[in-house]
Amino acid sequence: MKKLDKKVNISVFIARTVLGLFIYGGFIAVVVMPEAIYSDPLIKILLIVLGSIVVLPVLIFNFILPFFIYKIHGYELKDEELLIHRGVLYRRTTFVPIKRIQHIQKFVGPVQILFNLSTVQVFTAGSADSIVGLNTIVADQLIDEINEKLNKHLIEEEKNE
Amino acid sequence: MNKYHITRKTIIGKLLISLPVAFIIGLMYLGAKYPAGEDGELHLKGYMFLDVWYWLIYVLIFLVVGFLIYIVIRKHKFYDAGDFFVVEKGLLWKREVKLSYKQINTVSVKRSLLDLLLKTAKVEIDSGAVLSPMPEVKLHLNLDYAKYLKDYLDNKKDNQSLVLEGPKNFIKPIKEEDDNIIYQVKKRSLLLKGAISQGALLAVFILSIVMTTILNAAYVNGASNPNPDVTINELQAILVALMLSLVIVIFIMIFDLILYYGYKVINNKDSIEYEYGLLSKHSFKFDKNKINAIYVKRSLLYRLFKRYSLEISVIGIGDDVSNEQNQKKESKYLLPIATKEELELVLDVLNAKELLNEDFNRPIKYAKLNLIILPLIIPTIVFIILFTSLLMINNMYYLICLNTILIYLVIVIYYTLRYYYHGYKLKEKLLVQTGSFTINKALIKKESIQLISYNNGPIRRWIGIGNVNFHYRSLLKTVIVKGLVYEDFLKFNEDVF
Numbered sequence: 170m171k172k173l174d175k176k177v178n179i180s181v182f183i184a185r186t187v188l189g190l191f192i193y194g195g196f197i198a199v200v201v202m203p204e205a206i207y208s209d210p211l212i213k214i215l216l217i218v219l220g221s222i223v224v225l226p227v228l229i230f231n232f233i234l235p236f237f238i239y240k241i242h243g244y245e246l247k248d249e250e251l252l253i254h255r256g257v258l259y260r261r262t263t264f265v266p267i268k269r270i271q272h273i274q275k276f277v278g279p280v281q282i283l284f285n286l287s288t289v290q291v292f293t294a295g296s297a298d299s300i301v302g303l304n305t306i307v308a309d310q311l312i313d314e315i316n317e318k319l320n321k322h323l324i325e326e327e328k329n330e
Numbered sequence: 331m332n333k334y335h336i337t338r339k340t341i342i343g344k345l346l347i348s349l350p351v352a353f354i355i356g357l358m359y360l361g362a363k364y365p366a367g368e369d370g371e372l373h374l375k376g377y378m379f380l381d382v383w384y385w386l387i388y389v390l391i392f393l394v395v396g397f398l399i400y401i402v403i404r405k406h407k408f409y410d411a412g413d414f415f416v417v418e419k420g421l422l423w424k425r426e427v428k429l430s431y432k433q434i435n436t437v438s439v440k441r442s443l444l445d446l447l448l449k450t451a452k453v454e455i456d457s458g459a460v461l462s463p464m465p466e467v468k469l470h471l472n473l474d475y476a477k478y479l480k481d482y483l484d485n486k487k488d489n490q491s492l493v494l495e496g497p498k499n500f501i502k503p504i505k506e507e508d509d510n511i512i513y514q515v516k517k518r519s520l521l522l523k524g525a526i527s528q529g530a531l532l533a534v535f536i537l538s539i540v541m542t543t544i545l546n547a548a549y550v551n552g553a554s555n556p557n558p559d560v561t562i563n564e565l566q567a568i569l570v571a572l573m574l575s576l577v578i579v580i581f582i583m584i585f586d587l588i589l590y591y592g593y594k595v596i597n598n599k600d601s602i603e604y605e606y607g608l609l610s611k612h613s614f615k616f617d618k619n620k621i622n623a624i625y626v627k628r629s630l631l632y633r634l635f636k637r638y639s640l641e642i643s644v645i646g647i648g649d650d651v652s653n654e655q656n657q658k659k660e661s662k663y664l665l666p667i668a669t670k671e672e673l674e675l676v677l678d679v680l681n682a683k684e685l686l687n688e689d690f691n692r693p694i695k696y697a698k699l700n701l702i703i704l705p706l707i708i709p710t711i712v713f714i715i716l717f718t719s720l721l722m723i724n725n726m727y728y729l730i731c732l733n734t735i736l737i738y739l740v741i742v743i744y745y746t747l748r749y750y751y752h753g754y755k756l757k758e759k760l761l762v763q764t765g766s767f768t769i770n771k772a773l774i775k776k777e778s779i780q781l782i783s784y785n786n787g788p789i790r791r792w793i794g795i796g797n798v799n800f801h802y803r804s805l806l807k808t809v810i811v812k813g814l815v816y817e818d819f820l821k822f823n824e825d826v827f
Contacts, residue, residue, distance in 0.1 A: 262819070
């Protein structure tokens, strides 16, 4: 299995932290606000309990899981298929046959730009999967390799017809 | 190259737009002419509408807007351009849609209530592009010409010599009686469909639970109140729940009768046609080889009455465009309610006899743990907390306690049945059976499967099992086989691709 770029962990951590700030901010606001603004003090307690239920998984998602991505995620490009391994807690292995690929897309997010990383999205008719956190040069090479295999397959298919 | 117009009758529906526009502008005239009241607002009085100028403005605006609509309608044209069917529309923002005859996926004819009155229909042409939820072309035409155009578009891809006739001098061809009808629904069957549908059963169940819970609580609170305004007993509560359930079931029965009225399926050599509807008529035609998946569904009551429903997945034939999400469903009923004989006949035509198969491979490793015990952990904890809390609060809540036990039992039965029905079979096609109260069988062509993934969470990974998801050519649909080992996933990849 080929690994992603080593910087993927920190890149995902930063991206998740930026998004998580809205949730943390909201939760801190609920905790800090004086009880007087609530019509009933029970409402504040209820909001803190509900907020904790939301914030706890977000904290795990933000501060723990990103640091396992490099270790677990990866991909394998073979002659006939592309295997994508994703997920830390909930894992997913996707088998994409080269002959079913419709098109490939490269995507670079704002945090990924800082670390020279890219996402490669592979589309089939009716579904898609992606490899998040490849070095941009590696991503370009991978896209070229897949396209090459796909073209080879299409030519063979045409010959057979 | 002759260009043809859509029917002039379109203006009758569109003119309804000019009525409120004329009314609003007329009101603006009244607002300008008559002084406002003390509160600064204009109070409309009957005599104001006797003003001749108000009516002159009303008629003038109505005519101007109507004329503009007429011009826009006359700019909506279509024509044959060799290999392409072209549609032009728009006055200021012009749009031209050029569809290759070979790319046309489905052509459907739809009729609203107004179309039934005007003897018109809308022809919708769809190229089957997955990412485009709406049909590429909509043409409002006279009914006979709409049917002709549908046939023309269906046949043109195979017969280039066909010439498109214009709607002006079109003469309705004398049609022979259709001998190829393979399914025709009876009114009685449609009423039965409504009565035994899953929605009706669910509505009755939920309503019974909610009503008896609320009314038991009201009764207990009333009993503890020395001067209760409302006193109600359990028998009354159950009667109210039953009455409401009956109304819901009757409503669903009538709704289904109107929606699927006159449902019939016609088998042609390479294609299937079906049409239905009382207030708005729908008719569709699609190539048999464009079917990606076929589903047989049987709800609990369907099984009790020995009935089946059959759905198909063909991208582009969906007519149920949800206004909220503007998303097209590509899966459609082919048989809303059918007996086993009717189902067998249609499955034979579709070459999908595998759906009658009852012999499945089943998940083996930790199957009971995965499909029954693990999903029941959270419901059991919730049930224990809820039940003990209810008993501690007030022992008069016996109807609510009974409901809690009932709901928990339904959940247990749900997961147990799911364990017994879950299965798959992969030969020339993939056959997957899922469901519990409603059994769903899905038959998918291998060529339609796009990718396969293997998913598992921490507990299932620990015991070495996971779910295999098959993504097939459809609007983001998947079928899931639960509780398989990684080796099964690799075997699937080998067998499918």
